[in-house]
Amino acid sequence: EAGVVQSPRYKIIEKKQPVAFWCNPISGHNTLYWYLQNLGQGPELLIRYENEEAVDDSQLPKDRFSAERLKGVDSTLKIQPAELGDSAVYLCASSFPRGHGETQYFGPGTRLLVL
Amino acid sequence: AQSVAQPEDQVNVAEGNPLTVKCTYSVSGNPYLFWYVQYPNRGLQFLLKYITGDNLVKGSYGFEAEFNKSQTSFHLKKPSALVSDSALYFCAVRPLIGDYKLSFGAGTTVTVRA
Numbered sequence: 001e002a003g004v005v006q007s008p009r010y011k012i013i014e015k016k017q018p019v020a021f022w023c024n025p026i027s028g029h030n031t032l033y034w035y036l037q038n039l040g041q042g043p044e045l046l047i048r049y050e051n052e053e054a055v056d057d058s059q060l061p062k063d064r065f066s067a068e069r070l071k072g073v074d075s076t077l078k079i080q081p082a083e084l085g086d087s088a089v090y091l092c093a094s095s096f097p098r099g100h101g102e103t104q105y106f107g108p109g110t111r112l113l114v115l
Numbered sequence: 116a117q118s119v120a121q122p123e124d125q126v127n128v129a130e131g132n133p134l135t136v137k138c139t140y141s142v143s144g145n146p147y148l149f150w151y152v153q154y155p156n157r158g159l160q161f162l163l164k165y166i167t168g169d170n171l172v173k174g175s176y177g178f179e180a181e182f183n184k185s186q187t188s189f190h191l192k193k194p195s196a197l198v199s200d201s202a203l204y205f206c207a208v209r210p211l212i213g214d215y216k217l218s219f220g221a222g223t224t225v226t227v228r229a
Binding site: 043048105 | 161
């Protein structure tokens with residue numbers, strides 16, 4: 001069974017440029033998460049989707065971050081414009097819905113460097 | 116709000132010796148606890164979880180964890196560490212009922228020397 005797929009794995013951009021990350025969850029996982037992981041810290045949730053609905057986006061900085069999951073499968077996280085402080089690893093995870101085993105499985109992450 | 120504390124930034128052990136990575140948590144109600152491991156330039160890999168039942172949970176790669184409700188702890192253990200166990204370990208918690216958000220500790224770097 002394929003795991004969570006993310007691309008690109010690495011991205012280097014200049015500040016004020018836009019950037020987008022893509023995630024394909026494990027087949028059958030209706031719940032999808034985007035996390036931010038700063039160096040030396042644990043992941044922090046940015047947004048959670050149940051199918052195509054964003055059910056928790058309270059931690060997403062909406063002035064510059066946006067996300068979508070149009071067909072309830074793949075998801076894209078966008079930053080526009082990027083700032084130096086956005087340099088971090090962006091992790092995508094997926095799980096079955098609540099009540100059906102909610103272990104979150106993580107992708108390899110996208111490492112973003114903003115210059 | 117829930118939180119996790121991993122009191123040791125680093126743990127160093129010799130290969131073949133027992134390995135323990137400590138975790139304490141704070142959550143409203145009963146906890147749903149997890150351990151993940153992260154290798155360099157990789158995502159988090161699920162090791163094990165505790166929901167209810169037996170306080171000793173067995174997971175992948177010979178790891179186990181002991182849930183202690185009175186001490187609000189969920190320490191990760193391995194009887195005999197391998198060099199390949201060297202990695203970054205994260206403990207995470209969320210309430211069994213209610214808030215869906217998973218809160219992670221800051222991580223513990225384990226180094227197993229040959």
